[in-house]
Amino acid sequence: MMISTKGRYALRMMIDFAQQGENACVPLREVAQRQSISVKYLEQLASLLVQAAILRSVRGPKGGYVLMAPATDIKVGDILRAAEGTCAPVACLEDDFGVCPRRGECETIAFWEGLDQAIENYVDSVMLADLLAKK
Amino acid sequence: MMISTKGRYALRMMIDFAQQGENACVPLREVAQRQSISVKYLEQLASLLVQAAILRSVRGPKGGYVLMAPATDIKVGDILRAAEGTCAPVACLEDDFGVCPRRGECETIAFWEGLDQAIENYVDSVMLADLLAKK
DNA sequence: ACTATGCATACTTATTTACTAGGATATAAA
DNA sequence: TTTATATCCTAGTAAATAAGTATGCATAGT
Numbered sequence: 001m002m003i004s005t006k007g008r009y010a011l012r013m014m015i016d017f018a019q020q021g022e023n024a025c026v027p028l029r030e031v032a033q034r035q036s037i038s039v040k041y042l043e044q045l046a047s048l049l050v051q052a053a054i055l056r057s058v059r060g061p062k063g064g065y066v067l068m069a070p071a072t073d074i075k076v077g078d079i080l081r082a083a084e085g086t087c088a089p090v091a092c093l094e095d096d097f098g099v100c101p102r103r104g105e106c107e108t109i110a111f112w113e114g115l116d117q118a119i120e121n122y123v124d125s126v127m128l129a130d131l132l133a134k135k
Numbered sequence: 136m137m138i139s140t141k142g143r144y145a146l147r148m149m150i151d152f153a154q155q156g157e158n159a160c161v162p163l164r165e166v167a168q169r170q171s172i173s174v175k176y177l178e179q180l181a182s183l184l185v186q187a188a189i190l191r192s193v194r195g196p197k198g199g200y201v202l203m204a205p206a207t208d209i210k211v212g213d214i215l216r217a218a219e220g221t222c223a224p225v226a227c228l229e230d231d232f233g234v235c236p237r238r239g240e241c242e243t244i245a246f247w248e249g250l251d252q253a254i255e256n257y258v259d260s261v262m263l264a265d266l267l268a269k270k
Numbered sequence: 271a272c273t274a275t276g277c278a279t280a281c282t283t284a285t286t287t288a289c290t291a292g293g294a295t296a297t298a299a300a
Numbered sequence: 301t302t303t304a305t306a307t308c309c310t311a312g313t314a315a316a317t318a319a320g321t322a323t324g325c326a327t328a329g330t
Contacts, residue, residue: 002137002224004318007145015242021183027275038195041320043276044198050276060272060328076246089137089254107150108143111211115257131242140288159292162306182308195297196305277326287316295308300301 002089002119003080009037010045010083011076015131017055018071027064044085071108071132077123087123089115137254138215138223144172145180145218146211150266152190152204156162163200180218187217206267212258224250 006057016031017024022094032039046065049055054074055065067074080087088094100106151166152159163181167174169231181200184190189209190200202209215222223229225247 001221001229003247005320006318008225011243011246020276024240024296040322042318045277047277057276058328059274059326060330061272063275063327064205065276086136089141091136093311094136107268108146111146111261111266112138114261115254118253118257119250122250124247126246131246143271164306173289175291178288178309185307192307193297194295194305194307196303197298198296200304200307227309272330274329275327276316276326277324279323280324281322282308283318285318287314287325288312290313291310294311296306296318297302298305300303 002087003084007084009035009041010049011131012037012043013042014049014054014067014074014079015117016127017065017067018128018132021071023066025058025062025064025066030064030135048082049079050119052078054078054082063067071129072127074128075124076126077120078133079110079128084105087116089119137222138219141180142215142219144176144267146171146214147172148180148216149176149184149189149202149214149263152200152202153263153267157205157223158201160197160199160201165199166261168187180213183217184214187213189213189217206264210259211261211263211266212255215258215261222251222254224254 010048012035013031016035017026018027020030028039028042031037032042046055046057048056050065052069056068057063057065077087086094092100092109093112093116100109103109146159148166149172151169152161155161155165160214163174163177167173169175181190181192185192185200189203191203192198192200212222227230227235227244228247235244238244
């Protein structure tokens with residue numbers, strides 16, 4: 001399976017943020033309660049999303065996280081890539097894989113690239129706002 | 136990453152079988168040499184493909200494995216599902232997952248099902264024969 | 271000052287991956 | 301009937317990854 005709890009929880013967290021309203025500043029404590037996920041684990045995920053410029057953080061009391069864009073403009077693919085590092089289905093397509101020793105004689109690479117494209121196309125076609133329907 | 140060496144090696148093994156000709160009976164020793172994969176590991180993968188009725192085995196000297204269908208009729212998806220158990224991108228879509236405790240309040244399940252469909256559609260659209268071109 | 275938040279790092283435990291090992295069983299050929 | 305060459309079956313293991321916990325520090329509103 002390609003998507004671990006990191007990606008799944010990150011998506012749930014992002015949906016939760018979005019549900020609190022466009023420019024709401026939401027602390028992880030609240031998300032943790034509603035989603036039954038530990039604050040400590042959410043902190044790690046939130047940090048990844050801040051690095052990816054998807055979330056903005058506000059420190060101190062009344063602090064929390066704010067979406068950097070309206071939910072209609074945030075691709076689910078961006079969330080997953082930020083949380084998981086990659087959505088690539090095989091190791092040899094990951095950014096830090098380097099040069100494959102079987103390159104040149106490999107009959108499968110084009111197939112994996114096609115699979116990767118199918119996945120990226122899908123995850124980038126769905127926006128965060130698309131998942132808010134059933135509030 | 137969704138596809139481990141199991142699925143990747145299984146695909147390479149199947150391509151190798153197919154390259155030896157339609158009804159050839161090919162021992163793992165030969166595949167192992169050509170593909171630089173240990174016989175012992177290939178044995179495990181071959182066993183999965185036999186269970187899935189993709190390969191037929193012939194024991195004893197001059198034995199080996201024979202494709203159960205022409206390469207044009209074997210979906211890459213069937214090979215991957217046999218080797219990996221599933222191509223599902225998240226745990227909650229796997230066969231033995233049982234009932235999800237968050238079912239009913241889950242905003243993400245439809246998204247994951249869509250991703251799963253995109254993946255299945257792709258891997259089932261490519262046939263083993265499609266990967267033999269560059270011999 | 272006090273307190274609620276995020277930030278950073280390290281640690282831990284369980285699971286999965288990617289093999290390897292040793293033998294049992296079948297069968298063609300000598 | 302023996303021997304060599306296959307597959308078949310089960311178990312073991314070292315390394316990596318996943319999934320969190322724990323501890324403490326930094327920041328900022330009241």
